[in-house]
Amino acid sequence: MNDPKSRQITSADDLTTRFEWLLDPPHFIDDHYIELFYNSVIRPEVKREESWEMEFTEETAREVSRGLGGRINIGQLVGGLSSLLGEFTVEASCKNMFISKEKQKHIIELTPVETPQQQLVQLLADYLSQYPSRLFFINDVGVDKDWRRTENITQTPREMVFWDLPSEDDADLYDIPKTKLLPMAIEFSSGRIEVLHNKLRIPKRDKPSWRQYIRYFDCDDCINAVETATDRESGDIRWIDFRVPLSDEKTARLHFEPRGKYHAGKFAHNLIRMSLKHGLRIIGTVKTEPDIHVLAAYRK
Structure with missing residues (x-):
């Protein structure tokens, strides 16, 4: 565990480590609630047999970085996700061969999945792409308190937290x-x-x-x-x-x-x-109190 007092996540390696929790077999997983959550967030826009594209840009990385103590660039962000989702393609928003990274789009094509582990992976990716401010990574509850502020909890979509409880x-x-x-x-x-x-x-x-x-x-x-x-x-x-x-x-x-x-x-x-x-690693959604509905828990 990194020093919690230095802020929760200060590098791309720290963030990638959180993503890689999802590569472990969970000690506990709430398949029923994950499916409901998945159907609410992803399925309204995508039919069961359809594929869709998920897009990440430098602005996405900046939004993710705002909640962290360090700077995460787009290459580091999609690099961490590649271990879960596969390889991304890179597209430019214009035909200039010398286009800057600011104008690049990192795109991956996904299809709906049925297993709770893969649904959780796609939910994480969707939140990073669409709602990065609704993701919270918790290491020291004495330092990181934004996730449990009522004004944050009551916003939509519901918060997702990755909580690394200590040994x-x-x-x-x-x-x-x-x-x-x-x-x-x-x-x-x-x-x-x-x-x-x-x-x-x-x-x-x-x-x-x-x-x-x-x-x-x-x-x-x-x-x-x-x-x-x-x-x-x-x-x-x-x-x-x-x-x-x-x-x-x-x-x-x-x-x-x-x-x-x-x-x-x-x-x-x-x-x-x-x-x-x-210690214990928890991924969950947050309600007022604070009250965490545990989606998955991983033993260390």
Whole structure:
């Protein structure tokens, strides 16, 4: 992880690394919500069998750079995307053979896809091409706060965030909040909903607050809260909500919708314990609170 205090992404290599998350098999992916999102953003303009062209220019790179700490040029931007989408062609806006890079267009032809992993790739590319100001890359929640400002969240289309949650060692090294996933509530495939946060142990002398839940976080306690809420009659997880620290007293909600595809105990263990120790990479959309609907999560 780069030094978070130097700003989140300061070079083309940093940005390319975020793109390359999508080359990993996800630990979790919300195929249903991704398809709805994909159909809303891309499908209204493109029929199922049609192809379409996506265009990137130097102005696109400037728009992406505005939200970053460093300058990203068009060659670096499309170079990072090429590993996900394939090769681009370059066209000039006039016939002058000495045309400057300012006038060049980098174009790629795409066709609609059906797998959630490839749909997520095309959504990223579409946002970079059409809505670069709606993409946020988060490394240090203490420094980068624009993504959670209400005036940004409420704009359309919905924000997409790439959040690199730190390992325990990195959190200590850079003095940033640890990846403590506090289970809040869960619904099972049977329809039963169980509140989880009241099962977490904090000293009785303390009034429950985010500060206290964060301070007394314990992996075994959190995993046990999920496992004890689970029984055979309830089935697997339909959705589960966590809180993750933004500071010593503020949190964001992480909303996962496994829809019965993940066993509760294994899902809780891999998310809670492994994320604290090794960190977690999340791609999601943002609602007010802040509330992140997790599209995909990748273990480190």
